[in-house]
Amino acid sequence: MPCVTPPLLAPSARPSSRSPLAIIFTFGLMVACKDDAPAADGGSFGVGSSGEAGVGTADDSGGLAAPTYWQDVAPIYFESCVGCHNGEGIGPMRLDDYATAREWAAASAATVAARVMPPFLVTADGSCGDYHAPRVLSDAQVEVISAWAEAGAPEGEPRDDLTVPAAEELSVPLALTTPAFLPIAEGTAVAESDEYRCFRVDPALDHDVFATGYDVDPGNAAFVHHVLAFTVDPATQTMAGITNGERMDQLDAESPDREGWPCFGAAGEGVDPSGVPVSWAPGSGVTRFPAGSGIRIAAGEAIVLQIHYNLAVMGGDEPPPISTTLRLELGDNVEREGFVQLIDPFIDTLFAGEPSSLPPGEAAAEYTWELPLADFVGPGGPALDLLGVFPHMHERGISQRFEVVHADESSSCAADVPRWDFNWQLHYFYAEPMRLLSTDTLRVTCTYDTRDADGPVLPGWGTQNEMCLLGVVASLAGT
Numbered sequence: 128m129p130c131v132t133p134p135l136l137a138p139s140a141r142p143s144s145r146s147p148l149a150i151i152f153t154f155g156l157m158v159a160c161k162d163d164a165p166a167a168d169g170g171s172f173g174v175g176s177s178g179e180a181g182v183g184t185a186d187d188s189g190g191l192a193a194p195t196y197w198q199d200v201a202p203i204y205f206e207s208c209v210g211c212h213n214g215e216g217i218g219p220m221r222l223d224d225y226a227t228a229r230e231w232a233a234a235s236a237a238t239v240a241a242r243v244m245p246p247f248l249v250t251a252d253g254s255c256g257d258y259h260a261p262r263v264l265s266d267a268q269v270e271v272i273s274a275w276a277e278a279g280a281p282e283g284e285p286r287d288d289l290t291v292p293a294a295e296e297l298s299v300p301l302a303l304t305t306p307a308f309l310p311i312a313e314g315t316a317v318a319e320s321d322e323y324r325c326f327r328v329d330p331a332l333d334h335d336v337f338a339t340g341y342d343v344d345p346g347n348a349a350f351v352h353h354v355l356a357f358t359v360d361p362a363t364q365t366m367a368g369i370t371n372g373e374r375m376d377q378l379d380a381e382s383p384d385r386e387g388w389p390c391f392g393a394a395g396e397g398v399d400p401s402g403v404p405v406s407w408a409p410g411s412g413v414t415r416f417p418a419g420s421g422i423r424i425a426a427g428e429a430i431v432l433q434i435h436y437n438l439a440v441m442g443g444d445e446p447p448p449i450s451t452t453l454r455l456e457l458g459d460n461v462e463r464e465g466f467v468q469l470i471d472p473f474i475d476t477l478f479a480g481e482p483s484s485l486p487p488g489e490a491a492a493e494y495t496w497e498l499p500l501a502d503f504v505g506p507g508g509p510a511l512d513l514l515g516v517f518p519h520m521h522e523r524g525i526s527q528r529f530e531v532v533h534a535d536e537s538s539s540c541a542a543d544v545p546r547w548d549f550n551w552q553l554h555y556f557y558a559e560p561m562r563l564l565s566t567d568t569l570r571v572t573c574t575y576d577t578r579d580a581d582g583p584v585l586p587g588w589g590t591q592n593e594m595c596l597l598g599v600v601a602s603l604a605g606t
């Protein structure tokens with residue numbers, strides 16, 4: 128194996144009253160490497176023939192009549208598209224109205240055939256992971272839409288009995304809001320037109336709770352590139368011999384005229400977070416952890432919101448002050464305590480001598496990292512149940528593939544994103560947790576289009592830099 132990864136802090140070495148798998152935030156702790164082995168096979172688009180019913184309705188002559196909007200297509204649209212495409216939602220046009228649906232028939236047929244819509248970036252045909260509530264159409268549904276478009280998008284007999292599934296909502300969420308903040312571009316090589324700012328928002332909890340779901344109102348979707356929420360115990364002693372609370376006060380005091388403090392990486396330099404329950408980015412919508420699971424927020428813990436403002440879109444104009452709100456759904460008990468780990472050994476090379484970079488001028492520049500699970504749980508450590516993943520790259524990313532390599536060198540495909548789309552950053556939860564053994568190794572391969580880059584593309588936090596990040600949501604096996 129070409130990768131050498133120094134041991135991480137053993138989970139048990141952390142002073143924590145939590146599960147032995149209290150989070151270790153890995154930024155800066157791992158040395159990544161570029162895999163010089165040949166690329167793994169490039170992802171399969173094979174869609175097994177489903178043997179599902181054919182298209183259209185049998186007519187009297189035994190032939191097939193063309194599908195119509197109201198009888199055949201609208202039921203699919205109401206179920207899978209109209210939640211967004213209704214004139215008020217985030218979809219650009221209505222699909223619940225025959226006239227516009229007809230105008231968009233050819234484009235709709237093409238996007239559903241390409242599996243671009245509905246947005247769900249991982250391959251969900253069973254060839255690489257089985258997902259909980261996959262937002263995908265069946266092959267037969269795709270055929271209905273394409274046959275309808277080809278037939279000239281006939282209307283059929285109008286009806287009014289179709290409904291849209293209820294939108295996902297959080298029950299009594301706790302809202303945590305940042306002050307209105309005026310971001311300023313950092314102007315550095317790893318964050319040219321970006322600012323990362325951390326804000327402490329105290330939930331003031333007098334007992335431990337579990338985050339079971341969340342969503343974010345970015346305040347200004349054009350400028351807010353991502354939001355992470357870290358749990359930070361103000362009483363925890365940091366490496367510098369002061370507490371997290373004291374360190375946060377110091378950081379905050381360094382820029383008295385501006386709210387919050389700078390925080391590339393995690394919750395700010397020298398702050399030691401205990402977890403990262405929230406990762407939000409454009410397109411995330413409501414995230415809900417799989418049934419029965421949640422991420423602990425301990426009594427007295429602060430929440431630090433890390434907001435990444437991307438100012439490249441501004442063209443020199445000042446943005447308005449932006450106030451961002453995190454809504455957390457909380458429960459007192461969960462059956463399964465999860466934790467979240469954001470893993471990006473590509474970024475970590477910034478802290479380890481010569482950083483890795485991507486060569487410019489390539490249509491598909493590849494970067495692969497490997498992380499033996501033993502580095503994380505300790506050799507012979509406990510097995511984990513992988514509940515879901517959150518793939519993340521920036522705007523040059525074109526694909527990401529996650530495999531689990533077993534002790535006998537065989538590997539299992541665990542998540543495949545054949546066409547990365549920065550606008551759709553979602554969590555993908557498995558239908559059944561995936562068991563990971565301490566002898567397994569995580570392997571992630573990211574591919575980028577660097578044709579427009581002037582020089583090597585550095586990893587970094589700026590929108591123009593790249594990441595090869597896999598967020599994992601996991602729990603101790605069998606809990």
Ligand code: HEC
Nearest residue numbers: 207208211212217218219231234235238239244245246550
């Ligand atoms: C989660 C919300 C969501 C769902 C569900 C969804 N869409 Fe979309 N759709 C969008 C958004 C937002 C855009 C514009 C941005 C983009 O293209 O990603 C879009 C773009 C499109 C476009 C391209 C429009 C253009 O400007 O070229 C088509 C066609 C489309 N959707 C059809 C569908 C169909 C058909 C379905 C259901 C099978 C569907 N969408 C489901 C949100 C959604």
